[in-house]
Amino acid sequence: MSARDTAYAAWAPVPPDWIVVLAQACDNASQAQVATELGRSASLVNQVLKGRYKGDLSAVEARVRGVFMDATRACPALGRIKLNECQDWRDKARRFTNTNGQRVRMFRACNACAVGRKEGRG
Numbered sequence: 001m002s003a004r005d006t007a008y009a010a011w012a013p014v015p016p017d018w019i020v021v022l023a024q025a026c027d028n029a030s031q032a033q034v035a036t037e038l039g040r041s042a043s044l045v046n047q048v049l050k051g052r053y054k055g056d057l058s059a060v061e062a063r064v065r066g067v068f069m070d071a072t073r074a075c076p077a078l079g080r081i082k083l084n085e086c087q088d089w090r091d092k093a094r095r096f097t098n099t100n101g102q103r104v105r106m107f108r109a110c111n112a113c114a115v116g117r118k119e120g121r122g
Contacts, residue, residue, distance in 0.1 A: 003027045003049055010051035018064045023049055025068050038063045039084070062087055077109035086115065 003026035007015045015023075025034045026045065035042040040063065047053040048060055065071035066084030075081045075089075093110035097103055 003031070007049050010049065016061075018061050018069065019049070021068050022064050037067055039088075059087065073115070075109065076113055077105055090115065 001009075003023040004020070007019050007023040011019055022034065022045070025037075026049065031045045031049075032042045035045045038045070038060075040060070044053065044055070044060070048057070053060065062071075062083040066082035066087070071083045072080045073083060073086055075086060081089075089106050090110050092103065093107045096107050
């Protein structure tokens with residue numbers, strides 16, 4: 001069974017567009033390769049395709065949209081960036097480290113950003 005068939009069976013009657021894109025990516029490569037591109041595990045990809053993932057689907061959706069669909073958002077520090085890049089910076093901004101100027105700048109920007117405030121920071 002293809003990843004597309006799996007997604008359509010699990011997300012009937014019609015899966016969200018990002019699930020279809022995720023399934024197509026898995027059919028074109030492998031779940032492991034897609035997971036690597038997303039920066040997540042193959043088991044997460046498998047569970048999402050099967051509709052069994054119990055974690056934060058909106059976070060997975062943002063990664064899929066950023067990596068495979070080139071979705072962007074406005075960043076107060078960097079301008080337009082892909083959703084997955086925004087997510088990566090927000091993850092780094094959870095803890096302050098002054099390893100370089102960019103990290104300090106992004107710590108301040110992410111914690112002041114409306115997206116970060118929605119996550120309970122800032």
